[in-house]
Amino acid sequence: MSELQPRAAPAPLPLAARSLPMVLRTEIEKLILRGELPTGERLNENFLAERFKVSRGPVREAFRALVEAGLLEFVPNRGVFVRQISLAEAIATYEVRAGVFAHAGRLAAARVQDGEIHRLRSFVEHMDECISRKDGAGYYALNLQLHDQILFATRNSRLITTYMGLIKELHRFRAKNIDRPEHLRVSNAEHAEMVEAIAARDELRAYEAHYRHVMNAKGRVLEVFGKRDA
Amino acid sequence: MSELQPRAAPAPLPLAARSLPMVLRTEIEKLILRGELPTGERLNENFLAERFKVSRGPVREAFRALVEAGLLEFVPNRGVFVRQISLAEAIATYEVRAGVFAHAGRLAAARVQDGEIHRLRSFVEHMDECISRKDGAGYYALNLQLHDQILFATRNSRLITTYMGLIKELHRFRAKNIDRPEHLRVSNAEHAEMVEAIAARDELRAYEAHYRHVMNAKGRVLEVFGKRDA
DNA sequence: GGCTTGTTTATTGTTGACAGTTTAGGGGCG
DNA sequence: CGCCCCTAAACTGTCAACAATAAACAAGCC
Numbered sequence: 001m002s003e004l005q006p007r008a009a010p011a012p013l014p015l016a017a018r019s020l021p022m023v024l025r026t027e028i029e030k031l032i033l034r035g036e037l038p039t040g041e042r043l044n045e046n047f048l049a050e051r052f053k054v055s056r057g058p059v060r061e062a063f064r065a066l067v068e069a070g071l072l073e074f075v076p077n078r079g080v081f082v083r084q085i086s087l088a089e090a091i092a093t094y095e096v097r098a099g100v101f102a103h104a105g106r107l108a109a110a111r112v113q114d115g116e117i118h119r120l121r122s123f124v125e126h127m128d129e130c131i132s133r134k135d136g137a138g139y140y141a142l143n144l145q146l147h148d149q150i151l152f153a154t155r156n157s158r159l160i161t162t163y164m165g166l167i168k169e170l171h172r173f174r175a176k177n178i179d180r181p182e183h184l185r186v187s188n189a190e191h192a193e194m195v196e197a198i199a200a201r202d203e204l205r206a207y208e209a210h211y212r213h214v215m216n217a218k219g220r221v222l223e224v225f226g227k228r229d230a
Numbered sequence: 231m232s233e234l235q236p237r238a239a240p241a242p243l244p245l246a247a248r249s250l251p252m253v254l255r256t257e258i259e260k261l262i263l264r265g266e267l268p269t270g271e272r273l274n275e276n277f278l279a280e281r282f283k284v285s286r287g288p289v290r291e292a293f294r295a296l297v298e299a300g301l302l303e304f305v306p307n308r309g310v311f312v313r314q315i316s317l318a319e320a321i322a323t324y325e326v327r328a329g330v331f332a333h334a335g336r337l338a339a340a341r342v343q344d345g346e347i348h349r350l351r352s353f354v355e356h357m358d359e360c361i362s363r364k365d366g367a368g369y370y371a372l373n374l375q376l377h378d379q380i381l382f383a384t385r386n387s388r389l390i391t392t393y394m395g396l397i398k399e400l401h402r403f404r405a406k407n408i409d410r411p412e413h414l415r416v417s418n419a420e421h422a423e424m425v426e427a428i429a430a431r432d433e434l435r436a437y438e439a440h441y442r443h444v445m446n447a448k449g450r451v452l453e454v455f456g457k458r459d460a
Numbered sequence: 461g462g463c464t465t466g467t468t469t470a471t472t473g474t475t476g477a478c479a480g481t482t483t484a485g486g487g488g489c490g
Numbered sequence: 491c492g493c494c495c496c497t498a499a500a501c502t503g504t505c506a507a508c509a510a511t512a513a514a515c516a517a518g519c520c
Contacts, residue, residue: 018306019304019306019307019473020473020474021294021473022304025294044500044501045501045502046500046501046502054474054475055474055475055476056475056476056502057287057290057473057474057475058473058474058475060287060291060502060503061290061291061294062294064251064255064291064292064294064295064298065294065295065297065298066298067295068294068295068296068298068299069298074249074252076248076249076481076502076503077480077481077482077501077502077503078481078482078483078501078502079501079502089388092386092387092388092389093388095333095337095386095388095389096330096333096386096388096389096392098333099329099330099332099333099334099336099389100326100329100330100333102329102333103325103326103328103329103330103332103333104329106329107325156322156325156326157322158319158322158323158325158326159322159325159326159329162326162392162396166392249503250503250504251503274470274471275471275472276470276471276472284504284505285504285505285506286472286505286506287503287504287505287506288503288504288505290472290473306472306473306511307471307472307473307510307511307512308471308472308511308512308513309471309472
């Protein structure tokens with residue numbers, strides 16, 4: 001099979017590989033993550049093609065990528081649907097996320113640089129302030145940044161993409177408990193322990209702290225969505 | 231946007247959702263994993279379309295899915311290439327795999343059923359026998375089964391798909407050290423520790439045993455590929 | 461001779477059309 | 491009134507043709 005293309009070279013990889021299907025993939029992903037495409041909704045190829053002023057081909061290609069990413073569900077001869085993740089699936093995904101994030105904590109503890117520790121601690125402090133002035137949105141934004149900073153400290157981009165992929169699948173269950181101050185206090189206490197474990201460069205302690213943080217988050221989600229969904 | 235399709239129902243999801251692009255996706259994946267499509271090779275749409283007796287459309291859709299899965303690389307206006315994973319990327323992926331697999335070990339220790347423990351132990355025994363009679367292929371097959379069995383014991387299908395996805399990316403670096411008996415002895419000793427930790431239902435011990443197993447495997451790969459690649 | 465430039469060829473990017481399937485609606489019948 | 495079947499519309503699945511881009515090659519210039 002390879003004899004047909006004996007020529008060489010993989011490619012320079014512009015890293016920002018843009019093309020119509022790729023752009024569509026990103027745009028549709030945004031729509032899903034922002035909740036503009038409700039969970040369970042069927043996506044009409046013609047409609048999206050018209051909206052983006054393209055033909056159906058590129059739209060279908062974008063669909064295939066998002067199915068692989070776990071954001072869409074594919075049903076033969078019926079089309080694709082915004083994936084309706086069940087509570088059971090969400091729990092399973094939270095568990096995987098816990099394992100990955102705990103591992104991130106461990107690697108961060110091993111590889112964090114001195115300057116980063118200060119940043120991590122200041123995030124926790126600012127989040128405490130947000131709680132005091134009941135600024136849920138501010139807390140949420142800082143929370144994302146803190147997690148990003150921890151992931152960055154691992155110096156492992158593959159770990160980051162894996163984690164981000166899991167997060168995207170869980171979008172429906174995220175940020176629903178902004179309005180629960182008691183949760184935020186607990187959550188930020190966990191952050192403090194995570195950061196201090198990293199600062200102490202104690203790998204196993206960081207692992208456990210991060211692990212429990214996500215598992216507790218899972219528990220909080222279960223409280224909120226508990227009886228409603230399956 | 232959602233008002234255009236107010237109608238209901240996500241779908242039953244046949245789980246074996248077959249369609250031309252999906253079949254192609256699977257077939258091309260097999261070709262890659264079996265090494266019939268060399269790493270770095272450029273995939274010609276016309277050629278594959280002709281080979282599978284279909285048009286280019288479904289082939290392109292299959293490509294997009296495999297790009298998302300990390301098996302193909304996409305370069306605008308040039309096509310897709312079998313992803314040439316660098317040693318640095320492989321190391322990063324091995325680290326993620328270690329975190330995920332260690333987590334699997336932890337969950338397995340928490341959830342393994344009595345009957346499964348016997349199966350796990352017998353795998354290790356049979357692999358020891360394979361080493362004695364220098365049956366590398368047999369060892370390799372049993373090795374896969376043991377890992378599958380551990381993953382199954384987690385009762386978390388999302389964890390399994392995540393792990394499998396990582397494994398596929400590493401196909402180029404796997405099973406290259408079959409012919410190194412000294413590695414097999416070490417490796418199977420690690421297996422024994424993993425299984426005993428699970429049998430003892432000691433979560434943290436299982437976590438560490440699985441973690442070290444993959445990290446050591448990473449080290450062995452580095453020995454083999456060390457200076458050659460970047 | 462080596463480098464640049466123009467031309468040809470191969471391959472990807474995109475589109476519109478057609479076939480097959482599913483869904484929705486409207487009688488007809490129990 | 492409710493159920494079933496039949497028909498029509500809508501949508502997905504697939505394909506083949508056309509446009510655009512990039513690689514390969516040849517000729518010309520320094």
